[in-house]
Amino acid sequence: MMMAKVSARIAPERARAALSARGLSKTFGNFQAVKDVDIDILHGRIHALIGPNGAGKSTVFNLLTKFLQPSAGTIMYGETDITRMAPADIARLGVARSFQISATFGDMSLVDNVCVALQRPNGLAVQFWRPLSSLSRLRPRAMELLGRVGLADMADHRAADLSYGRKRALEIATTLALDPKVMLLDEPLAGMGQEDVERMARLIADVAQGCAVLMVEHNIKVVADIGHDITVLQRGEILTQGNYAEVSADPRVREAYMGTEDDD
């Protein structure tokens, strides 16, 4: 009964969802980390996934991108069922993700980090007989992407030497290099200074005009500013979904999550 109601509400949206999941669940041993999650990530919109620590947000990310195998549920990319696909294949379809713990290629320069992301879409990933200089045509695009996240002047630094916030910025540049249709960002603004947070939030809002974005974010102000749809997760289950006004009016949300967040 309840299922029928939910799908009736969501069905028209699903038609234009870039990425969606139904009944997504994950158990670790006998601990249920994610329980029956339905979510639609729409083209041209930013979907914020919020919730207290340990709510299962990163696990949802890992399920949607198949870095974890769901215990139950289906995942659709547009009209394609991707529930059984390998993570690299999903990435090749245009679903790009970042990681909560900064994932960069530490020993490489910033510009090389971005170049690695550009190599595959430009057909320059398997040539073991060609010199590195064949990659130089990717450099202008890499520099442009670094410029967008404010790292152009550090292009030749080692990624491992960056501060935490700048690693996050580099990750966004690398993710953007894939020209994604769906972008999943796990706490992209963590560790950034106020100024960078604003710049990055504007960048994400800008990029979202051309793709669908799902992001985990603890900064409620940013969520309010740029988020269109919000899903609140608690103990692996969806507490509520809606726009900022709807969600923030929900007394359970105020109690469970936002009440404490306001104190920060």
Place this chain on the structure above:
Amino acid sequence: MIEAEEFETVAETTRPHRLQRVLVLVLIAALMVLPLWVYPVLLMKLMCFALFASAFNLLLGYGGLLSFGHAAFFGGSAYATAHALKVWEVTPELAILAGVGAALVLGLAMGLLAVRRQGIYFAMVTLALAQMFYFFCLQAPFTHGEDGIQGFSRGRLFGLIDLSDSTVLYYVFAVVFVASIFAIWRIVHSPYGMILQAIRENEQRAISLGYSVQRYKLGAFVLSAGFAGLAGGLKALLFQFATLTDVNWHMSGEVILMTLLGGIGSIAGPIVGAGLVVTLQNYLATTGFPVTTALGATFIVCVLLFRRGIVGEFRHRLAVRRKP
């Protein structure tokens, strides 16, 4: 406050390439004149093992995969080369090609089964598969069991150049060796090598960028097997026999030892390591001192003194000194 830490960037990327180039030219020149003073057969044996270790390092140092089964490619190719020379009576370059081909096929088969595994499991699977190959070689009629394949001549290169003269053979080896090391260097410094490095540094991130990492690892495995095969084929051509020693797991252990001793992840490391081990073996063989004990002791000392291997430690010291 974060700035200070960021400006400490190592200037590793702007390393003077010209010095390296000069060094390489000097080494090539040395290779050309060395047989005037050193017994050429020893030098050729050195080149075989230096190439073998370099092939191994392509997988371990650049692919991040520790194989315990590289003897299969080295020895398998030695058998194929010897068989081609003795039974098919082809010219030596075709015999070597047959050896490399055999190593590539073996590498593809073993790689397909092994690259799904990680870390120590990968090592175990390669060891198990190589042992299966060893027993195959022990039983198969064409390897002639304990006797091995022997009693064939090296033939004429391209049907023209007689290789029975060890000076001629030496220069052929030198050319093949330099070309192979260059090829390995090229693979490491290629678009593909870049992806390999990315996978080694952060496999999850590489997957999220759409790279099917197992295919890239398989590529590294097969390439490494091919060069190991080249080394094994050259060895069979040099000593004019192929035996079970070459496919034995001792051989897999020895190449690990050479590579770790010299230092993984650099082109020079495995060459230095192989040089050291082969020279030591050669010297000890004349003294009656137990070779294995001496090698083990050297290995322990080196691991304790230079964790990064000889070349790795040298490079590290240099980098530290360069920092202001």
